[in-house]
Amino acid sequence: MTSLDKTFFPGEQRDDFTVIGSVTQRADALGHVTGRTAFFEDLTPPGLLHLKMARSQRHHARIAGVDLSDALAVDGVVRILTHADIPNNLYTPLKLIGVEPDDEPILAEDTVRYLGDPICAVVAETEAAAYEAVARIRVTYQDLPAVFDVEEALAEGAPLVNEYQGHNYFTYEGHHCRRLRFGDVDEAFARADHVFEWRYESAPIEHAPTETTGCIVVPQPDGRLRIHSDTQACFFTLDNTALILGTPFNKLRIVGGTVGGGFGGKVDIVVEPVACVAAMLTNRPVKFVYTRYEEMQVSSPRAAERIYIKDAVMNDGRILGRKIILYVDAGAYARHSPYGTTKAAAHMPGPYAIPNVWADCHCVFTNRTPSSAMRGFGVTIADFALESQMDRIARALEMDPLRLRLLNAYRDGDMKAHRKVAEGTALIEVIQKAAAMVGHELPAEFRRMSSAEGR
Amino acid sequence: MASTVVSLRLNGRPAEFLARPGTSLLSSLRDSLGLMAAKRGCAQGGCGTCTVLLDGRPVMSCLVAVETIEGASVRTLEGVAADDGRLDAVQSAFLDGFATQCGFCTAGMIMVAESLLAGNPDPSRDEVVEAISGNVCRCTGYASIIAAILDAARRKREVDVV
Amino acid sequence: MITAVRIPGSLASAAEYAAAGGWIMAGGTVVMAQVNNGSVDASELISLRAAGLSGIRVADDMVHIGATTTFREVAELEFLADAVRTIASPSIRNLATVGGNLFVPQPYGDFAVCLLALDATVHIAGSGENRAAKVGEPLARGEIVTGVSFARPAAGTWFYRKAMRRKLNSAAIVAVAAVVHTEGGVVSSARIALGGVAPRPVRAVSAERVLVGRWLDAAALDEAGAAARADIEPFDDAYASAWYRTRVLPVHLRRAVLR
Numbered sequence: 001m002t003s004l005d006k007t008f009f010p011g012e013q014r015d016d017f018t019v020i021g022s023v024t025q026r027a028d029a030l031g032h033v034t035g036r037t038a039f040f041e042d043l044t045p046p047g048l049l050h051l052k053m054a055r056s057q058r059h060h061a062r063i064a065g066v067d068l069s070d071a072l073a074v075d076g077v078v079r080i081l082t083h084a085d086i087p088n089n090l091y092t093p094l095k096l097i098g099v100e101p102d103d104e105p106i107l108a109e110d111t112v113r114y115l116g117d118p119i120c121a122v123v124a125e126t127e128a129a130a131y132e133a134v135a136r137i138r139v140t141y142q143d144l145p146a147v148f149d150v151e152e153a154l155a156e157g158a159p160l161v162n163e164y165q166g167h168n169y170f171t172y173e174g175h176h177c178r179r180l181r182f183g184d185v186d187e188a189f190a191r192a193d194h195v196f197e198w199r200y201e202s203a204p205i206e207h208a209p210t211e212t213t214g215c216i217v218v219p220q221p222d223g224r225l226r227i228h229s230d231t232q233a234c235f236f237t238l239d240n241t242a243l244i245l246g247t248p249f250n251k252l253r254i255v256g257g258t259v260g261g262g263f264g265g266k267v268d269i270v271v272e273p274v275a276c277v278a279a280m281l282t283n284r285p286v287k288f289v290y291t292r293y294e295e296m297q298v299s300s301p302r303a304a305e306r307i308y309i310k311d312a313v314m315n316d317g318r319i320l321g322r323k324i325i326l327y328v329d330a331g332a333y334a335r336h337s338p339y340g341t342t343k344a345a346a347h348m349p350g351p352y353a354i355p356n357v358w359a360d361c362h363c364v365f366t367n368r369t370p371s372s373a374m375r376g377f378g379v380t381i382a383d384f385a386l387e388s389q390m391d392r393i394a395r396a397l398e399m400d401p402l403r404l405r406l407l408n409a410y411r412d413g414d415m416k417a418h419r420k421v422a423e424g425t426a427l428i429e430v431i432q433k434a435a436a437m438v439g440h441e442l443p444a445e446f447r448r449m450s451s452a453e454g455r
Numbered sequence: 456m457a458s459t460v461v462s463l464r465l466n467g468r469p470a471e472f473l474a475r476p477g478t479s480l481l482s483s484l485r486d487s488l489g490l491m492a493a494k495r496g497c498a499q500g501g502c503g504t505c506t507v508l509l510d511g512r513p514v515m516s517c518l519v520a521v522e523t524i525e526g527a528s529v530r531t532l533e534g535v536a537a538d539d540g541r542l543d544a545v546q547s548a549f550l551d552g553f554a555t556q557c558g559f560c561t562a563g564m565i566m567v568a569e570s571l572l573a574g575n576p577d578p579s580r581d582e583v584v585e586a587i588s589g590n591v592c593r594c595t596g597y598a599s600i601i602a603a604i605l606d607a608a609r610r611k612r613e614v615d616v617v
Numbered sequence: 618m619i620t621a622v623r624i625p626g627s628l629a630s631a632a633e634y635a636a637a638g639g640w641i642m643a644g645g646t647v648v649m650a651q652v653n654n655g656s657v658d659a660s661e662l663i664s665l666r667a668a669g670l671s672g673i674r675v676a677d678d679m680v681h682i683g684a685t686t687t688f689r690e691v692a693e694l695e696f697l698a699d700a701v702r703t704i705a706s707p708s709i710r711n712l713a714t715v716g717g718n719l720f721v722p723q724p725y726g727d728f729a730v731c732l733l734a735l736d737a738t739v740h741i742a743g744s745g746e747n748r749a750a751k752v753g754e755p756l757a758r759g760e761i762v763t764g765v766s767f768a769r770p771a772a773g774t775w776f777y778r779k780a781m782r783r784k785l786n787s788a789a790i791v792a793v794a795a796v797v798h799t800e801g802g803v804v805s806s807a808r809i810a811l812g813g814v815a816p817r818p819v820r821a822v823s824a825e826r827v828l829v830g831r832w833l834d835a836a837a838l839d840e841a842g843a844a845a846r847a848d849i850e851p852f853d854d855a856y857a858s859a860w861y862r863t864r865v866l867p868v869h870l871r872r873a874v875l876r
Contacts, residue, residue: 025550032558033546033565035492035532039558042491052655074618126475131655132618210496210504210559210593260494260559261593291654292497459622477619477652477662498653500646506708512689513708518649520642522622523664567708588785589706 008429009452028258039211039258040228041289045218049078051278051288052130054120054137055298056112059367060146060159063110063139066120070136076129078282080137081121083107085277087246090164092334093269096239103164104333104370106244106273112141113161113332114367116298123278123286146367150306150327153366161332161365170330170338170363178345178363180324182417183356185312188321192312196393199308200385204301204329207374211260213299214289215271217279220253225276228255232262237272244273245280252276264375268300268335303337303371304329305344307385312356313393317404321356322349326382328363331370336377338363343378349417350386351427352408353455357417402431403446411451425451459522465490466534474521481505481516484531492532492562496591503590506563507531513570515589532562535569544610545569545603554603556594563590568604576612580605619652620660624667628742628763631668636744636759639663643670643685644712646705647721670716670763681766684716688728691715696775700731700794703779706786716762719752723816724788724856727779729753730812733820734794737767753817770796778873779812780865782856789813790857791866793873797833804828804837809870814849814862821845824870838874842867 006013031037068080083089083105090102108119120137124130145159152158153168161168172178189195215229231237234254242249259266275288290299305328312321326344330337341363348359394401409427416422428451435442458473465488472487479498484490484507493516496504500515507516508530536542542550545568555561564587571578571586578586583604592600623639625631635641639661642648651657670685673694682691688710692701704727705713718728719739732739733752741748743760756762776795781787792812798805807828809821824841831837845866851859 026553026555028558029550029553029555032555032561033542033549034536035490035562037558038491039494041495042485044486044489128475128477128618128655135655208593209557210502210591211494211557212496259557260496261557263593292499292501293654476622477657479649479653499650500709503706503708509711512711514711515646515708517653518645518709518712520622520645520649520652520662520664523624523645523666585702585785586707589708 008426008433037258039260040216040230040256041211041214041287043216043228045216045285048216048285048287049123049125049278049282050127050130051275051286052122052124052127052134053118053288053294054122054134054139056108056115056117056119057139058112058141058143059115059148060144060161061112061141062144063108063112063119064142065138065140067138067140068120070138071122071133074124074129074133074136076125077122077133078125078284079123079278080133081107081123081274081278081281082119083109085281086244086273087277088244091240091244091269091273093236093240093267094334094336094339095243096236099334099338101164103162104335111144111163114369116294116369117332118274121274121278121288123282148366148368150304150329150362150364150366153364154362161367165334165365168365170334170341170365172338172342176362178342178361180345180348180357180359180361180417182358182419183321185321185323185356185358188312188356189310189323192320193315194313194396195310196313196389196396197308197310198389198392199306200388201306202304202381202384204304204369204371205374206296206299206301207261207263207265208295209259209261209263209266212290212292212295213266213271214287215275216285216287217272217275218285219279219283224251224253225279226253226255227272227276229272230259230262231256231266231272232259232264233267236267237269240269241272241276244269245276264373264377265299265301267373270299298369300331300335300370300372302374302377302380303331303340304368305381307382309385309389311389311393313397315397317393317397317399317407319352319354319393319408322354322358324348324357324359324361326359326361328361328378329368329371330363330365331368332365333370334363335370335372337371340373340378344382346418347379347382350383350390351410351425352405353410353414353422354408354417359417402435402440402442406431406442406446406449409449409451411453411455413454427451461521461525463524463526464528466530476522478521479517480507480509480519480521480524480529483521484516484529490531490533494559494562496559501591502560503563503567503587504560506566506590508566508570511570511573513567530566530569532565535565544614545572545607548603548607548610549600552599552603552606554596554599556592556596560590560592564592564600568607571604572608572611576608576615578605578608618660619657619662621662623661623663625663626667628668628670628761631663631665632743632759632761634661634663635761637661638758641665641761643714643717644687646709646713647717665716665761675769678769679766680769681764682715683764684762685714687711688713688715691728696770697731700727700777700779702785703727703781703792715765719762723818724790724813724854726818727789727792727812730789730792730810730818731777731794732765732767733810733818734796734808735767735770736796736808737765740764740766771798774798776873778869780869788854788856791862791869793870795873797828797874799833802832804831804833809845811845811849811866813856814851814866816850816852819848819850821848821870823847833874835871835875838871839867842870845870
């Protein structure tokens with residue numbers, strides 16, 4: 001049993017844990033080292049069909065025509081699904097928590113909005129036959145102007161990415177962005193000794209799990225569909241799939257929970273609905289698993305973000321005001337990005353007590369691969385920007401970056417920009433401990449600071 | 456396009472099966488022989504999750520056209536533990552050393568380690584790193600995997616001394 | 618879709634199949650990856666595994682390597698061992714062959730860069746006469762590379778360096794292979810090949826011209842490296858930008874020779 005450090009918050013920490021601090025074997029490790037862990041693809045039901053997707057080769061285009069005749073002639077092709085085969089073709093995953101509108105087709109209807117947008121699903125006896133048929137599908141496109149930059153997408157005259165959204169931004173309760181208003185930042189800028197404004201930007205980040213996204217759907221004798229999936233969100237997937245299929249939830253059963261790497265990304269509903277439709281229409285088991293190329297090209301990444309931060313700072317390092325303009329690149333469809341943008345807004349202005357805060361956080365549609373969830377989405381890139389900003393301010397003021405943070409760190413009882421009173425804060429103690437561990441000297445007044453004491 | 460009968464020595468036993476033209480060893484193991492330990496992570500030779508031993512040497516089984524290795528000896532993770540289920544030194548070291556996370560790379564890592572230790576009972580850390588350089592652990596558990604392989608080498612040497 | 622895999626037991630038989638349009642495959646590391654994603658534009662594969670093209674012969678300082686010799690085997694040639702260790706991973710080197718490496722697009726195909734620097738002869742068989750070619754010469758339909766041969770460089774004249782994103786198993790940002798002879802510290806001849814900086818391995822003839830007649834020191838190598846920028850057609854990829862490759866080329870050319 002490892003003893004816990006009780007230097008800070010005496011009386012608040014328990015030390016009667018029986019698992020924390022002890023060595024406990026992972027429940028799944030024996031299966032892993034013997035090769036007996038069953039991942040979704042370790043299932044070969046008799047009569048298994050293979051599904052491969054024909055995808056858009058354009059960033060933004062009208063579909064003038066789809067010719068399936070050569071593809072259907074490939075030996076071993078059983079069926080080719082189009083949007084007409086999907087009961088409720090239009091969806092958005094967050095509708096389960098009331099998010100609107102449905103903005104993404106399972107299979108493209110008349111428009112493709114990003115390179116890789118799914119158009120037709122080939123179902124065949126072998127993978128090779130499915131690939132061959134995909135290669136023989138002839139799609140005629142009429143190119144539309146595309147936009148790949150968040151600020152260009154919001155500019156006057158930009159091409160409309162997603163007609164269902166109606167604008168190139170997600171609408172939050174009637175507003176064009178998620179907003180945060182606390183105090184008066186303009187007054188703070190007028191009063192400040194210094195105003196610092198910098199821009200931060202990130203690229204999309206792919207989770208790259210070693211096991212690609214996929215599922216095997218097996219029709220059951222009782223009419224239910226059993227879905228073997230590597231989703232990280234079994235019930236979320238089940239509910240969304242049922243809505244897309246137009247079936248009661250109890251007609252579906254998900255077998256999951258064993259995930260060959262997810263990293264927060266296997267939560268989109270991108271393979272199960274179309275595989276279920278294929279299994280229903282053929283009454284045979286169907287496997288739809290991404291290739292490595294698809295995993296890199298079309299599985300949704302962490303969103304690219306662009307963040308402007310403008311701070312009102314006094315000579316002694318106190319931050320009086322912080323103004324943030326943040327853009328999340330959702331790509332062509334909403335997926336989980338409206339939620340990620342809200343998380344980014346909720347994270348501002350970082351773990352600091354700043355009396356005046358103004359933030360506009362935009363969830364923007366572009367003709368890029370839809371972005372979605374990944375470990376701490378909305379927060380990680382915001383933290384990169386916020387903490388880079390703190391370091392740059394410290395450098396500009398020739399001040400110790402830890403002292404700058406300690407001076408501005410939030411404490412229990414502080415009113416945060418979201419009108420919540422901070423509690424359970426520990427930033428001060430973490431910095432003090434980290435400084436001690438690396439031998440970074442702090443003056444006595446900084447060592448005496450405490451999250452528990454009001455300022 | 457006629458299928459071909461392929462015969463292999465598989466985990467010490469004879470195996471015979473049909474393969475469609477162009478089938479990989481990985482697909483045959485999984486789809487025809489029901490051996491699921493080797494995984495399809497990329498089917499491009501880039502991730503190492505499908506690593507098996509072909510005539511004693513680690514290869515990416517997704518890149519081996521199975522018709523071209525008629526008569527060869529193939530060893531997979533299913534053939535590593537003793538018949539009574541006892542784990543071998545590498546498996547035990549992975550288990551005890553918390554060298555698994557999601558488990559998807561584990562089979563490939565263990566097969567590489569089996570081959571390395573068969574030819575080099577006392578590898579350096581650098582030699583272990585080179586041996587697994589074709590195997591991706593996206594959970595980034597490399598430190599414990601490398602430690603487990605070095606630990607397995609120690610365990611095997613101790614057994615050999617006894 | 619692949620409808621047949623041929624495993625000819627002789628070169629002549631392999632050439633016949635190749636003439637009929639099948640794809641030649643040796644280790645499978647390139648071709649099978651394409652089979653697996655359905656992008657092979659042929660219906661037949663022709664495996665060279667049984668065609669008798671494997672093995673290394675060394676005689677009178679001439680080295681002959683059969684086309685289907687794997688890189689694990691090539692690593693047994695001591696002067697090439699360090700270069701081979703920069704190519705892919707041991708598991709891939711157990712399959713990948715010298716012949717196949719000649720057809721791998723840059724920034725892969727490091728061994729082809731070595732062969733270019735070694736002024737290797739590529740031996741080609743086909744329906745007609747056997748012929749000898751230089752590294753990089755295209756093959757006609759039905760032709761098969763049977764092996765490569767080159768003079769083993771004298772001690773201290775072989776140089777190789779590959780800059781990568783990782784220490785092992787990564788493609789070339791810049792690969793430099795060179796045979797440089799000196800007499801009394803002055804360069805008497807230089808043959809330098811570069812990888813990762815053009816669609817195919819290229820000779821750095823401008824660098825060679827700078828070096829001949831010069832003391833082999835950092836100043837001469839820096840000048841040669843800068844000159845080599847005239848010999849490249851760099852590209853952007855996931856490993857590095859064209860700009861970066863151009864920028865660091867002289868550094869790695871110098872380090873290849875001075876270590």
